[in-house]
Amino acid sequence: MGILKCNKCKKGFKKGANYCIYCGNKLNINKIIFFEFVEILLYILSFLMLIVSLYAGFYYKSVIAQLLLFISFLFTCPIVYKIIIKYIDIINKTYIRTLAVVFPFIIGIYIISAKGNPQSNLTDNTKVTILEEKEKEQEKKQDEIKESAIKKIDKEYSENDINISIDDKMVKQFMNLGFNIEEATEMQHTFYQMGINSINDIHSGNTNPDINKLVAFVAIANNNDKQKFYFSIENRKMFYAGFTNEDLYDSTKGGVLKNINDIHIPETKVSTTDYSTLQVLAQDEVKKYLNYPNTASFPLYDGWGIGRSDDNYKVIGKVNSKNGFGVESKINFSVWFIKNNNDFTVDAVVIDGIRVK
Numbered sequence: 001m002g003i004l005k006c007n008k009c010k011k012g013f014k015k016g017a018n019y020c021i022y023c024g025n026k027l028n029i030n031k032i033i034f035f036e037f038v039e040i041l042l043y044i045l046s047f048l049m050l051i052v053s054l055y056a057g058f059y060y061k062s063v064i065a066q067l068l069l070f071i072s073f074l075f076t077c078p079i080v081y082k083i084i085i086k087y088i089d090i091i092n093k094t095y096i097r098t099l100a101v102v103f104p105f106i107i108g109i110y111i112i113s114a115k116g117n118p119q120s121n122l123t124d125n126t127k128v129t130i131l132e133e134k135e136k137e138q139e140k141k142q143d144e145i146k147e148s149a150i151k152k153i154d155k156e157y158s159e160n161d162i163n164i165s166i167d168d169k170m171v172k173q174f175m176n177l178g179f180n181i182e183e184a185t186e187m188q189h190t191f192y193q194m195g196i197n198s199i200n201d202i203h204s205g206n207t208n209p210d211i212n213k214l215v216a217f218v219a220i221a222n223n224n225d226k227q228k229f230y231f232s233i234e235n236r237k238m239f240y241a242g243f244t245n246e247d248l249y250d251s252t253k254g255g256v257l258k259n260i261n262d263i264h265i266p267e268t269k270v271s272t273t274d275y276s277t278l279q280v281l282a283q284d285e286v287k288k289y290l291n292y293p294n295t296a297s298f299p300l301y302d303g304w305g306i307g308r309s310d311d312n313y314k315v316i317g318k319v320n321s322k323n324g325f326g327v328e329s330k331i332n333f334s335v336w337f338i339k340n341n342n343d344f345t346v347d348a349v350v351i352d353g354i355r356v357k
Contacts (some may be wrong), residue, residue: 004033039078046077048104056112068108073098168198177202178211183236193250194241195259196221196229211236226265266309274313275306278344280333282315283345289356290331292322313337313344 009023019026050073054122054160057066064078074080076098079243085092088188091100170191170304174184202219207213221227229248231241241249270278280297287293296319303318315335323329336347349357 004036028264044077044079049073049076053108056108060112062111065108067112068104068111072101072105072108151231173199173202177209179236180300187238188273190238190256193256193259195261196227198222219261227260268308270306270308270313275281276337278306278313278315278337279304279317281337281344281346282317283319283337284331284334285349286317286319286351289349289351290319290321290325292326295328296321313341313349314337 006020006023006025007022009025011020011022024235049069050066052064053069056062056069060101074084080138081097091097120142170188171181171184174187175181179187191197199219199221200223203213203219204217206215209217211233212235214232216231216232220229221229229241229243229244231238231249233239237251238249239251240247243263244265245258247253247257248260283296283298287296290296298317298319305316307314313336318334319331319333320328321331323331331352333352334348334350338347339345346357348355
């Protein structure tokens with residue numbers, strides 16, 4: 001606690017003394033210790049008030065609040081208060097000191113709380129400007145990351161003299177799947193090498209696909225519905241991509257294997273004329289292998305199916321006819337044709353699962 005002083009003359013006294021040897025004041029040790037403890041607390045409190053006062057001026061830009069809080073500091077700090085009453089003894093009253101500390105402090109704090117966060121006092125235009133600046137900074141940062149990724153990947157492909165451009169849309173699509181901008185940019189370059197310049201309708205069998213695990217995606221390449229391909233990701237890396245029965249990419253075989261545009265897509269559309277012609281030809285061909293061809297009854301519309309792969313056609317259908325026992329039954333058939341110019345040649349015939357030609 002330090003040296004104890006008489007609470008009247010403020011001079012030190014020896015331990016165990018009952019009266020001050022300087023002024024004769026009766027000493028109350030407990031009371032003296034209490035007031036010294038209070039004085040220490042006042043020093044701490046006054047220091048905090050000074051900090052709050054400076055904070056009000058610099059952060060909230062409120063001169064009035066700063067002045068009021070500074071007044072509270074002056075009357076709280078013991079050493080400053082002693083200097084004040086030395087010249088203005090009339091205010092050396094406990095109630096005056098209490099009022100000079102409490103009221104300015106309360107009003108100063110109220111002014112600060114009424115102002116709120118200084119950021120909230122900004123005008124709408126200022127807020128918009130700040131948001132725009134933040135967006136520009138973020139875009140600039142993204143552009144820098146993208147440029148760094150592009151330079152890194154361009155360096156890897158420079159030996160092969162590959163002309164690569166960045167498709168922002170594709171990069172964003174990969175980022176929506178969870179890749180960062182560097183990973184998405186590298187994915188775009190890989191897809192470019194596979195002849196895929198754009199992708200649409202990416203979806204996975206998983207409701208919430210996690211690229212940190214094993215997940216497969218299906219997508220359409222180059223806005224061509226016929227170029228529906230699939231690719232697989234594991235631990236944020238593509239390890240396989242395929243189209244029809246061809247491998248486009250395989251990480252275990254060195255990466256990119258084929259260009260999707262080099263893979264032949266068979267024609268599958270069957271014209272109305274060919275459809276009708278094939279129905280007639282199939283009926284004539286099937287009758288050759290029935291026990292009772294004169295009893296054959298083919299449906300007009302139902303039960304027919306015709307598929308195509310370039311010049312190869314397959315016709316499937318059903319016919320009601322008597323079987324070998326003379327009992328009428330429903331017979332399934334399939335007939336394969338090969339088209340040469342405008343002529344169709346029968347390649348194979350299957351009746352009820354048995355190939356007859």
